[in-house]
Amino acid sequence: MKRELALSNSISTPGVAAGRLPARTCEENFADLRPPLTAHEAAVAAARCYFCHDAPCVTACPTAIDIPLFVRQISTGTARAAAKTIFDRNILGGMCARACPTETLCEQACVRQAAEGKPVEIGRLQRFATDALMARDRHPYERAGPSGRRIAVVGAGPAGLACAHRLAMKGHAVTLFDARAKAGGLNEYGIASYKTVDRFAEREVEWLLGIGGIVLELGRRLGGGLTLDGLVDDYDAVFLGLGLAGVNALGVEEEAAENVRAAVDFIADLRQTSDLSTLPVGRHVVVIGGGMTAVDAAVQSKLLGAEDVAMVYRRGRDRMNASGFEQDHAASTGVRIITGARPVRVLGEGAVREVEFAYTEDGPDGLRDTGETFRLRADQVFKAIGQKLDGSPGGLALEGRKIRVTGPGRTSRKGVWAGGDCVAEGDDLVVTAVAQGRDAAEDIHAALMV
Amino acid sequence: MATLANDFLGIRSPNPFWLASGPPADKEYNVRRAFEAGWGGVVWKTLGEDGPPAVNVNGPRYGAVWGADRYVVGINNIELITDRPLELNLREIKAVKRDYPDRAVIVSLMVPCEEQAWRRILRQVEETGADGVELNFGCPHGMQERGMGAAVGQVPEYIEMVTRWVKAATRMPVIVKLTPNVADIRYAARASRVGGADAVSLINTVNSITSVDLDTFSPEPTIDGKGSHGGYAGPAIKPIGLHMVAEIARNPETADLPLSGIGGISTWRDAAEYIALGCGNVQVCTAAMVYGFRIVEEMIAGLRLWMEDKGYERLSDFQGRAVRNVTDWQHLNLNYTAKARIDQEVCIKCGRCYAACEDTSHQSIAIRENRVFEVIDAECVACNLCVITCPVEDCITMESLPVGAVDPRTGKVVEGYANWTTHPNNPEVGGEPPVS
Numbered sequence: 001m002k003r004e005l006a007l008s009n010s011i012s013t014p015g016v017a018a019g020r021l022p023a024r025t026c027e028e029n030f031a032d033l034r035p036p037l038t039a040h041e042a043a044v045a046a047a048r049c050y051f052c053h054d055a056p057c058v059t060a061c062p063t064a065i066d067i068p069l070f071v072r073q074i075s076t077g078t079a080r081a082a083a084k085t086i087f088d089r090n091i092l093g094g095m096c097a098r099a100c101p102t103e104t105l106c107e108q109a110c111v112r113q114a115a116e117g118k119p120v121e122i123g124r125l126q127r128f129a130t131d132a133l134m135a136r137d138r139h140p141y142e143r144a145g146p147s148g149r150r151i152a153v154v155g156a157g158p159a160g161l162a163c164a165h166r167l168a169m170k171g172h173a174v175t176l177f178d179a180r181a182k183a184g185g186l187n188e189y190g191i192a193s194y195k196t197v198d199r200f201a202e203r204e205v206e207w208l209l210g211i212g213g214i215v216l217e218l219g220r221r222l223g224g225g226l227t228l229d230g231l232v233d234d235y236d237a238v239f240l241g242l243g244l245a246g247v248n249a250l251g252v253e254e255e256a257a258e259n260v261r262a263a264v265d266f267i268a269d270l271r272q273t274s275d276l277s278t279l280p281v282g283r284h285v286v287v288i289g290g291g292m293t294a295v296d297a298a299v300q301s302k303l304l305g306a307e308d309v310a311m312v313y314r315r316g317r318d319r320m321n322a323s324g325f326e327q328d329h330a331a332s333t334g335v336r337i338i339t340g341a342r343p344v345r346v347l348g349e350g351a352v353r354e355v356e357f358a359y360t361e362d363g364p365d366g367l368r369d370t371g372e373t374f375r376l377r378a379d380q381v382f383k384a385i386g387q388k389l390d391g392s393p394g395g396l397a398l399e400g401r402k403i404r405v406t407g408p409g410r411t412s413r414k415g416v417w418a419g420g421d422c423v424a425e426g427d428d429l430v431v432t433a434v435a436q437g438r439d440a441a442e443d444i445h446a447a448l449m450v
Numbered sequence: 451m452a453t454l455a456n457d458f459l460g461i462r463s464p465n466p467f468w469l470a471s472g473p474p475a476d477k478e479y480n481v482r483r484a485f486e487a488g489w490g491g492v493v494w495k496t497l498g499e500d501g502p503p504a505v506n507v508n509g510p511r512y513g514a515v516w517g518a519d520r521y522v523v524g525i526n527n528i529e530l531i532t533d534r535p536l537e538l539n540l541r542e543i544k545a546v547k548r549d550y551p552d553r554a555v556i557v558s559l560m561v562p563c564e565e566q567a568w569r570r571i572l573r574q575v576e577e578t579g580a581d582g583v584e585l586n587f588g589c590p591h592g593m594q595e596r597g598m599g600a601a602v603g604q605v606p607e608y609i610e611m612v613t614r615w616v617k618a619a620t621r622m623p624v625i626v627k628l629t630p631n632v633a634d635i636r637y638a639a640r641a642s643r644v645g646g647a648d649a650v651s652l653i654n655t656v657n658s659i660t661s662v663d664l665d666t667f668s669p670e671p672t673i674d675g676k677g678s679h680g681g682y683a684g685p686a687i688k689p690i691g692l693h694m695v696a697e698i699a700r701n702p703e704t705a706d707l708p709l710s711g712i713g714g715i716s717t718w719r720d721a722a723e724y725i726a727l728g729c730g731n732v733q734v735c736t737a738a739m740v741y742g743f744r745i746v747e748e749m750i751a752g753l754r755l756w757m758e759d760k761g762y763e764r765l766s767d768f769q770g771r772a773v774r775n776v777t778d779w780q781h782l783n784l785n786y787t788a789k790a791r792i793d794q795e796v797c798i799k800c801g802r803c804y805a806a807c808e809d810t811s812h813q814s815i816a817i818r819e820n821r822v823f824e825v826i827d828a829e830c831v832a833c834n835l836c837v838i839t840c841p842v843e844d845c846i847t848m849e850s851l852p853v854g855a856v857d858p859r860t861g862k863v864v865e866g867y868a869n870w871t872t873h874p875n876n877p878e879v880g881g882e883p884p885v886s
Contacts (some may be wrong), residue, residue: 047518050841053801053808056821075518111798115842 011307015351015379016259016282020305023277029303030276033194033329034098034124042128045121046075052111057122060109062432063090067106067122074129083133084140086126091165091438092158092187094134094204096431097127099191101292103325105431134203139210144171149448152177152235154222157185158430159420160241161208162437163444167239168213170445175235176214179221185243186421187430189268192296193276194303228394232415237444240403240411240418241437244387250288252343258351263287263297263384270300282380285309286355288343289384290320291428295327297382298335309335310376312355314342315362321428344373352378389422399424409440417444452757453764454750456490458730459623459648459708461581463490463554465753466765467721467746470712470733471495471558471584471627474743476532478542481555485546487743488750491554493651493733496531496586497539499561499571504530510671513660513680522740524686524714526658528671528678531560531586536574544578555579556625560586560598563608565615572620582622585612585647587638588629588654603629603654606641613645625710628652628694630687635694639704650698651710651733653691655681684736688714692727696776699728716745718752725765726772780870787857787864788832788848790814790825796845797823803836803846811835828858 009019021029037045049071057067065086073082086093100106102123110119133140149172153164156178164174182188187201209216220226222242231238247262259282273279281304287297290313298311311330313320317339320327330337338357345356355378358369388401397404397412402424409417419436420426426433454465468491469475469484476495484492498504506529515523532539547555557580561567575583587603602608609626616624626642628635630653642650657679659669669677691713698704711724716737724732737745762768792803792815799821807815814829815836825836832848840846851857851864870876 044519050800050802053805054817054821055801056799111800111841114798 011305012283014283016280018280019277020281020283021277023275026276026304030194030197030300032197033192034127036131037121037124037128042074042079042125045125046071048112049075049120050111056109056111057106057120060105061089062105062429062435063093063096063438064435065089065093065106065126070129071120071122071125074125079129079132080136082125082129086130087133087140089438090431090434091162091208092204092430092434093126094130094207095158095187095191095196095201096434097123097130098195098200099187099430101323101326101429104323134207139207139212141165141169141211143168143211143213146173147171147449149173149236150175150234151237151239151444152231153239153241154226154231155179155185155241155243155420155422156183156205156216156218157241157243157420157433158187159433159437159440160185160239161205162434163239163241163417163419163441164214164437165208165211166438166441167444168211170441172213172236172445172448174214176216177220177222177226178216178218179224179245181218183216183218185241189271190264190293191271191430192267192300193271194300222393223391228396228413228416232394232413236415236448238416239409239437239440239444240393240416240422241420241433242389242393242418242422244402244421245390246388247383248386248388250343250346250383250385253345257346257348257381259379260346260352260381261383263289263293263382264387266297266382267293267300270304276304279304281306282378283307284377285380285382286376286378287311287382287384288355289313289382289386290315290322290339291384291386292322292326294382294384295322295330295335297384299330299333301380301382302333302335306380308377310338311335312338312341312343312357312376314340314360314367316340319362341374342367342369346378346381347375352381354378355381387421402426408443409436410443452754452762454490454754454757456731456765458554458710459582459625461491461554461556461623462552463731464552465490465746465750466725466731467491467749468493468554468556468710468731468733469738470735471556471586472735472739473527473529474735474738477534477539478546481542481546482549484738484743484746485550485553488746489553489743490731491556491581493556493558493584494539494543494580496558496560497536497571497575498531499567500536500574503533503535506530506533507673509673513670513677515660515686522684522736524658524660524682524684525736525739526655526660526671526680526682528673528680531558536571540574540578543575543580547579547581554581556582556584558584558586558627563597563602563612565619568612568615569619572616572622576620576622580622582625582648583616583620584625584627584651585616586627586654587612588627588631588652600629600631600654603627603638604632606637609638609641610645613642613647617646623648625649625651627654627712629654630690630694630713631657635697636701636704639698639701639707643704643707647707649708649710649730650704651712652698653687653694653713655683656687656690658682683714684740685714685716685720688716688720692723695724695729696727696773699770699773700776718749718756721749722753722756722768723772725769727776728770728773730765730769782869783867784870784873785853785865785868787851787855789827789830789851790832790834790836791847791849792823792825792836793845793847794822796842798842798845799823800841802839802841806835806839830859 009017051068070082070085106122107119113119153160153176164176183205184201285301285306302309341357344358347354354375359372403418405423409419417440420433456463456466471493475492511529517523626647661670709729711729712733721732804815814826837846
């Protein structure tokens, strides 16, 4: 049946259809974007590090991994020691090695970027080291003796996982809640598939939980059975790593048309589909937005066999949140990037057929329409214009539309900490979420152990 | 156009690049390839006396030290002199010399410390038409246990005696190859000269163990779990070679003794440095072993280009030009004062200079806002460590203060030349001895 499907459809099949490409082609398309370094490649790459003083790459890393030290450890043949250096600061160093936009973080700051335009390949070296240690059976950290304290962590995404692990290390008993069927948050549901192949997100969670002392409760949602008041009563401290479950609306006519959906939902479906040739995708796909989610949705549509994919962003390229590397990657897979245009109308009877855009100009008074419009054919539209908090949990003070925190994740309510995308200081990066979760854990520990 | 034509002891070769006695010059096949590649001459791998040839280990005979990216810093070896029959080597030498009359063919020799043994082999070598002989008094491993090689080279009296025998027995030019495994190379050079040597070549390899296998706890290279010291060669030993060459060149007793420079020569630049320290030509081994014979093309082209840039028409135009600048510490100008200068335009802000200076030197580099690194003249002693650690060429340089300027570190005016021999802290001058 699947075989027939694959043969009957092609990239030019009208509408939204599965099996536009043979299963094998699909599989190849979704292979590791940046394959692991071999030992030889790692040695060559590591030898390029200058072991800078107060290294700019460390400053650029939200988790402040001691990069020169771990790279030197790789070059001296101790990749597992290197991994420990990484995990000491960032327990999700494995995922960050894959998902971090290193080209705008550590590698951008690398002095060899200044010297030769070619930074040390920090991300790939980090993967080399973390893979080496994670391949071992034993979890590399041990718990301190039991503290007698119980802590609820809500949300098993990067912030919650990092927080839970650090708390468990310190001997606390952690209950880790997540609304979904699997832990991992955006690592499991949100990052492009070719960045985290072979069930890495799942395996990483299993490995992380190897510390012990963390009870994972899935299918438990704040507001759906769990209340903040209840958690505050039942536990010594609460950490919220809720992420952003809501999706911003386009605010245009006919948004409710069929086949117009959130890019994050499309990516989540994709991540949970084992045979990608069974996942339907439009012949003409339009992605609206300019961030990493937009790139991920656009590229993956193309890799599934969409005939043409356009990514439309309202401002100029320089304002896009997607890095130069991400933009180039999109372009290299055949995604058309259109900038300076905003959607004004979704057209189609029932299912979407076209999207109308207005050209924009970025002036001193902000963005304004030039008056000129154009239309793109669209069998499928993905909205990737940002996510938002689904309401304020338990009456916590907000800043903008996210949870307000001070210092290491303290919310307006005593005994409640928060971190990751749901807080005002979040920036949509796994690595930032890890740093916030980790730092909140330290603060919780300090608060509980006085 | 500058010429690289070389005349060393009357032995002519189209360029000063000879292959040193060693594995690359072990047999006809290799030597023909070397000459086709453009080498000016070879010193044929050391011959021993007639009879059962030397034997080699049947496991690794080389060990190495690598730098970044597997750059070979040095190789050591436990290979002995030729392990092929004497008669075969002699036949091949003759054939090669016949076919390449314009190239230098020198034969390295090592026989027991008996005059008759030397006489015998010299007669045989003369029959090949070879241009000269090199006496291997330097091989540090395997042979010295039999009273040959470094066992001779470490005892000046033996050097003199054997050299005298050889000179008496042959009309060929005689080069004595010296071992660096001695406390003062000048004794060996002087003994060679007194014995009548036409030249000395140096340095041979340095006693060494390259590494220890941390699984088996065996030194490298390892033969069935055991290792023996080997002779270290390659870029790592160049500084040792340059120093020893300079010591001989600037010693009045041996200043006129022709030198053939050996030791870590890998590029035209290394060769030029040896020649500038007085060498009449150079010998190369490790670089050829690592990269193959074609490197001589770079050496020839590079040396010629540099000579033309400098206006030198022949090697003798710059040979020995650096010798007069090698002096004893006590004659260095103690009033010369320099300060490090960092070119902010090319600085990549790695901070290595800062780490080096702050941790291990004189705390003379400040970090300003935005990682701007600046030299604190009031602290800088011009040690050069920042220059050495800086990964960018010419980013940090040493600038000398003119006479008359004030050194902000000492507050003193920079004066003209004065050295230790007249320094007030020198007890022999009459000042107080330094308090320890």
